[in-house]
Amino acid sequence: MKQVVYDGSFAGLLTAIFEVYEYKLKDVTLCREGDFSPALFEKHHVVYTNEQKAKRVMAKLNSKMSTAALSQFYRCFLAELSEMDNCLLRYAKYTVSSKNSVENNYRNPDVLLVQQISRKVYREKHRMEAFVRFKLTGDGLYYSVIQPDYNVLPLILKHFRERYADQRWLIYDVRRKYGIHYDGSSLEEVSIDFGSSSQASIVEERSSVLDEKEELCQQLWQQYFSSVNIPERKNMKLHIRHMPKRYWRYLTEKMA
Template sequence: MVYLIYDGSFEGLISAVFDVYDQKLSQVKLCKKNQEIPDLFARSVEVDFSDQKFKRVSEKLIEYLGKSGFNSFWKATLSELPDVDDLILRLVKYTLQEKKNVLKNYGHLDVLKLQQILKSLNRERHRMNAFVRFELGKDQIFYATIEPDFDVLPLISNHFKNRYADQKWLIFDLKRNYGIYYDLNTVSTLEIAKDNAHNQPAVLEVEWDSAEMEYQKLWKNYFKSTNIKSRKNTKLHLQHVPKRYWRYLTEK
């Protein structure tokens, strides 16, 4: 067994796929840097990202799958599932073997697995679009924190850029220690340094605008006044608003 070690990026993953074919490797697994290799006696090879490798593989896959199909491979990596790299490798092999778009063949177990992952990602994306709550800082930037199951920040940035185009905002993923910031023109990615001395996660320290608490109080009162106790359906409510999201909802 050969373990190909790549940098963790999607481009690095596709570069590793190129090396699988270039080196004619049959027994191979893909691993990110710093990921533990279970087989101590296996051979490991570090793969460097190559724009040329990425371009050759991506162009061939887009030829068969289209841009949307190829993009589904990138989306799948956002799930961060431990076996997603090898799933993508198997699907690439399947595509190149059949020389056509295989992603509608739901009878194939790997295709079905990919579609299930995409469905879960899409559900989480919709929930983040609905459940993100902003708070206004003294610097007149709106802040929100989230901890989604999957790395969905790249999937929700356009939604919030279009919806809140006239205000600056920052959405920070506490679980993955990075965020997306909109400056009224573009959305950029930013990270906050961890407290490495105490191995603590990053802390987003914000001084709130003086009117923020009043706005929150008004929103809670509105939420309470529109609630009809006689029509309370806790089971249905939990189905649409799972409890794990409540900590980020002002009304909760």
Template sequence: MLAFYYDKSFEGLLCAVFDAFKLKKMPECLLTEGQVEPLLVTESHFVEFRNSKFERVQTALEKKISTTSLNQLIYVWLSELPESDLIIFRYICKVFKAEHSIETDFADPDVLFVRDIAKKVSRERHYLMQFVRFTTIENPIKYSGNNQPDKIYFSVVAPVYNALPLVVNFFKDRFADQQWAIYDEKRQYGYFYNLESIEKISLADPDDLIVNGQVRQKYLSPNETLFQNMWLRYCNALTIKERENPKLQRRQMPKRFWHYLPEMKGK
């Protein structure tokens, strides 16, 4: 069994594809340095990262498949599922070996996997676009960014898949005149928009700021609790009790998001 070692980045994965065709050897597993090898591994290859390698593969891939399929590969990568990188690797290799497009060859298990997982990640992306709720923070918070604003709109999320990178441009366009940050507490990173650009951040002390998915009271602006209570009362006033359908509500609004939503307090 042949094992390829790479840096576990998408660009590094494309470098692995380059090496596979150059060496004319296809790995049975993809590992990172320090990862325990399966018992059946008899040969190893360490993939050297080079911009020229992944750019060459990326350019060739863009010519062979549609933008939709290329986005699906990105979505599968962001799924973080076990061996998703190996499936992407095999998919790309099949693209280059095939004389015709394989994008709709759903008899192929790798093509089917890419389509199905991409759908799930896309659904998670739409959930984030719908259910992100911002909280006004006036006390300064410490994070690994260049700017340290005194007031921002802050949101905490914990998606099943790593879908946060897929929605930052949506919120940039929607809230272009506000400084905001969205933080993924599950993966311990987020994005901050400073009215000019988006930068990736990590909190210096997440537990000091966030508890049970909520921003601690000491960091909230004076009127934040009032606004949240008003929003809750407004939503309750609009509710028609006779038309409540909890089963449909949980299907359209998964319960794992409820503790992030002010309008769902007490439910």
């Protein structure tokens, strides 16, 4: 079994798929650079991301897949699951080799897995759009910390750019150590070096940088949340199902 090592980007994945065909590689397994551990006498192929190769693969998939299927393909890549890259390679090869559309052939295990995982990522995207809570800093920047199960930050940018088009904001994923900053006109990916300190604790607890009215706004939001609750109709199981506890640490209404 030959390992095909790529840089972990989506363009890198598409380049890897291209080179599997280009070099007629057989019995391969895809591997991201961060997960690659070379073994003695084990063969491997290193992929250098090539935008032209990536575009050719995307064009081919676009000719064989619907827009919905392409979105599912991309969401599965963002799931960052250990076996997902190889599933996507098999799915792409199955799609290219078939005369007819295969995206609804759930008898194929890879097609079925893509459908299942893409739904989970899509559900996480919607939760992030609902659960992001911004805090205002003294210099007018709204920032929010998230820690989603999947890498959904690229999927929620359109929502927040349209909703907060006239504001400066930063959404930072502490699990993946990168964020997206919007300056009022353009988006930029950012990475923050926190040294040996906990990223979550530094980003969350630096109250000294908050706007002087931010604490009052948080208190008002907590009071509003408390006032609309009806104790007699409390259903904690249903509440947790719609708002899992893993999100609570970042929700203003749960910090009261």
